Amino acid sequence: MLQNSFINFCVLFTFAILTYVPFQNKLNIFTLHPRFNPFIIGGVSGVTGCILIMQTIIISNNTVVDGRLAVIVFSGILGGPIAPILSSIIIGVFRIFAFDVSQFSIIAGMNTVVIGFVIGFLTIKNQMTFRNSAFYFTYAILQTTFVIGYLNNWTLLALNQIILFLIFSALSFSILYFILNQLSNLFTQIKQIEEMSRTDYLTGLYNNRKFQEHAQKLIDESPCFSLILLDVDHFKRVNDQYGHPIGDEVLKELSLRMKESAKAFNGIVSRNGGEEFSVLISNVSEKDSTNVADIIRKDVEKKEFLVSTGELLKITISCGISTFPDNGLVIHDLYKLADKALYHAKESGRNQVFHINKT
Structure with missing residues (x-):
């Protein structure tokens, strides 16, 4: 038994x-x-x-x-x-x-x-x-x-x-x-x-590792796509003036807005580090990707950010874009060129969108 x-x-x-x-x-x-x-x-x-x-x-x-x-x-x-x-x-x-x-x-x-x-x-x-x-x-x-x-x-x-x-x-x-x-x-x-x-611990967006996976998948499967790099303008001032907790609140709200804006275009939004973000948009031309980036930029700019102190902060972003396969066949090259376009947007006065082909 x-x-x-x-x-x-x-x-x-x-x-x-x-x-x-x-x-x-x-x-x-x-x-x-x-x-x-x-x-x-x-x-x-x-x-x-x-x-x-x-x-x-x-x-x-x-x-x-x-x-x-x-x-x-x-x-x-x-x-x-x-x-x-x-x-x-x-x-x-x-x-x-x-x-x-x-x-x-x-x-x-x-x-x-x-x-x-x-x-x-x-x-x-x-x-x-x-x-x-x-x-x-x-x-x-x-x-x-x-x-x-x-x-x-x-x-x-x-x-x-x-x-x-x-x-x-x-x-x-x-x-x-x-x-x-x-x-x-x-x-x-x-x-x-x-x-x-x-995922990114703060915003819940994809992190850089997942961004790399999605980008490689698009390279392998999509005939064309665009990489939009976005950076918060003067974000150091926010941290210096209001403190890092308020800066984190801004990043969280910013993430929600960008994700909502990119949803209509099936965009894949990631936080690549600090105040730098990226959006991958498949099957779009150079012109269309610029329009998408400008929509995201305007959605961030048009409404002030309400933080826990009760203050309203004016936040803007700058965007740099590169497109596969015209601007590169590997993610390293596409990222490097999008970053170059982003640098140009910041040097040109910030709160702007530039495609690498227009710099």
Whole structure:
């Protein structure tokens, strides 16, 4: 009994890893189309339930216990309504024929199938989550408790069997819940770290690393695109006069405005460092990119920046532009020329837009 219990718990642990890690969507690990996932998870859950039945704990001629109910329930979290239905069919049919086919095995198998179908249909409208999974599991063990009592004519022996069933089922559910919940928390943290590695901590815009990735992708896939470099005019004065916290407020608000302005052109906005930003605009000509940059510049200039001290600050930006492939075939050259155009805009009085071809 102890050996089979240990094997059951090991199988449950393996099930948790095999069904969560490949199919969870936080890191996009699995490559098949998501519509196949419920069927794959349902199949894997069904096979897992069959393995558990093969290592079942026999407590009487009519009653065996294993972790199949926990597997069916948690397949609903990972695979939606289809998974518990499919897994219960596989497990139920296997239960009927795993040992000698009898009235008891048929009832036990059909009980498993009914549980899977009920859970599946209930979760169509009420999606199963870790938070409400205990509700579905409670339903499953209550129905199975009734079946165990019925098969054993509600004798004192039946009560002992029900207690053993409840204890083992609770342990199975708790083990799977703990493992899957920990995996969920772990991958959430990994996702957050991944987000931090590609976004600017202050503004939430893409950082320079992500800018390089997007720029290279455009070089590889787009026939043309423009790189707009933007720099805040006299930003050192803001920091010197009002302090760096106010400067940070300005950068945050500026980021929101630029992102909103660039959205209409599918622009990719990044903070490349300090008060320097960039916008990548695909499939635009030299003239169009200049117009886009001027729209962004005007959107920044037309409304003063309200900071936490209650003061209104007048903020302007200067923009320099280069265009692929006319001005360069690699991002280093495009950036260098856009920076040169930006320098020209600042030397020409600031709050201006210059394309490298016009300098």
